[in-house]
Each structure stands twice: as C-alpha cells, then as structure tokens.
Amino acid sequence: MNQCEFREKGYYLSKQLLSAEWVKIIKGFLTQELPLCLEKVQKEVPIADWSCWGSALQNWLIEKDLSQLSGEIRNVLCGHFRLETRLNPILTTICQQRFLIDTVRALLGEGFLCLHMPPVARFILPNNPFSRVPAHQDIQYNSFLGHFLTAWVPLVPIDDKCGGVLVYEGRPEGVLSASDPGGPFWLPKTDPQDREVRVLSMQPGDVLFLDPYILHESAPNRAEFARLSLDYRFFLRREKAQKHYMEVDTLQLVSPDQEAAP
Ligand SMILES: O=C(O)CCC(=O)C(=O)O
Secondary structure: OOHHHHHHHOEEEEOOOOOHHHHHHHHHHHHHHHHHHHHHHHOOOOOOOHHHHHHHHHHHHHHOOHHHOOHHHHHHHOOEOOHHHHOOHHHHHHHHOHHHHHHHHHHHOOOOEEEEOOOEEEEEOOOOHHHOOOOEOHHHHOHHHOOEEEEEEEOOOEOOOEOOEEEEOOOOOOOOOOOOOOOOOOOOOOOOOOOOEEEOOEOEOEEEEEOOOOOEEEOOEOOOOOEEEEEEEEEEOOOOOOOOEEEOOOOOEEOOOOOOOO
16 A cells, blocks of 8 residues: 555555564563553552453542542553553564564655654553543644554454454544543544444554544453553654654654754
C-alpha cells in the first residue's frame, strides 16, 4: 500500500511484519512487568480479585473521587503500563525492525522520521470496561504530533474472544467533534454514525497502521488472559519538538528543550 491509498482508506493491516524473536522478547518483558504494575495500584485501590476488576473498580468509584488519585494510577486503572515500564529502552528496539520501519516510511512519505516517546504499552484485563477506549480519531488525542501515524502492535492473538481495535470504514476528512459525555478516563466518544465497523483478526507479528483521522475504538476482551499491546506513534519532524521523541535513524532521544540534530 502506498501513501495515497493509506490516507484514502485510513488504515492498513500488515501481516507478519515483526520478527517472532522481537515479539517473544517484548511479550516476555511486559508479562513480567504486569504484576508490578498491579501492585502499584493495589496500594491505593484495594482490589482483591483482578478477574473482576471492572465491577470492583465501579463500586470503588461510587464512593471515591477519581481526582484524588495520581495521573499515573488513573492511567494504570484504564490499562496503561506504568511509566517506568514504558520508558524501558527495550520498547524502542521497534526502531530496528526493518520491515516495519520501511512500511512506516512508505506510508508517511519523505521526511525526518521520529518516534513519539514514550510508547504506549497496554494491558486489557478481561472485564475491565475502563480500559476500552471509546470511538475516537488519534488526532483528537495527539494534535501536537503533526503528520503522524499509529502502529498498533498486539502481542497476543486477536480474535472474537480477545478483541483488538475496531475500525470504522470511511476516513473522515477532518477532526470530528465528540458527542457522548464519556467516562472518567477517556475523551468523550465520537459518534461513528452510519460508518461500517471492521473487526480485524490479528496474530502476534501483525501490525495495524492507523491514519490520525480514522475512527476506531477498543473491542472488549472476553478471553481469560490479559490483552497485551503497544501503540507506537511515528511522525515526521517539524521545526520544533514539543514533546520527547526518538530519532529513528540515530536512536537519539530528544527532549523538548534540546536542539534537534540538523
Ligand atoms: O489498545 C487499544 O485498545 C486502543 C488503541 C487505540 O485506540 C490507539 O492506539 O489509538
């Protein structure tokens, strides 16, 4: 698929783009990190049984005010790995996955390729409704990135039971406004109107590329295990960095106050 086709369609599912070895290493790393992440939350939100996290959290929220919790704890409650995990250099080894990087370059076009830092690493526990991102366009969350795409990378098989990302056909031309009031963790839902929904089956090693304007949302996880996945956002650098990023060619980390290489 070339850049024009991708922009027109708004998404592209590429099969077996990542090496099996890389997937195994990253899955092993995140599997080890998961209990550490849950432990951190448990200190503040006493949930004894993670298999019914959703209802336990819902009950807890009736009595407590979410704003009393730190941003990091709120992030973990809705299925993000803690920051320490996301900052581990092992996750940026994606930049050495040549087939993926070649595809990103083909889809984004000419320019200085960068990876937004830190990547998002997610665990969707069965029955945690709070970890489902309502229908949205990535531009609504990341307008500061300019010309970018999202590479959505599952580390477990995605099927009818363990849902991944649902995509709505028909890429909108611009940014849509959200219609529903939304829950406590995410931006309000954007109404997909009569757009047809695509349910995509994926295997570890496959990558779903999303244009910033395509509407999509998380599918529920009805499997008995956590859905582990990563979102990498690649962009073409403009003059000034507003957030941390990594230069894909040099693997150099650049912070907003630092001069980027010419
Ligand atoms: O991982 C998910 O459930 C949703 C990911 C997503 O919507 C995104 O990366 O924009």
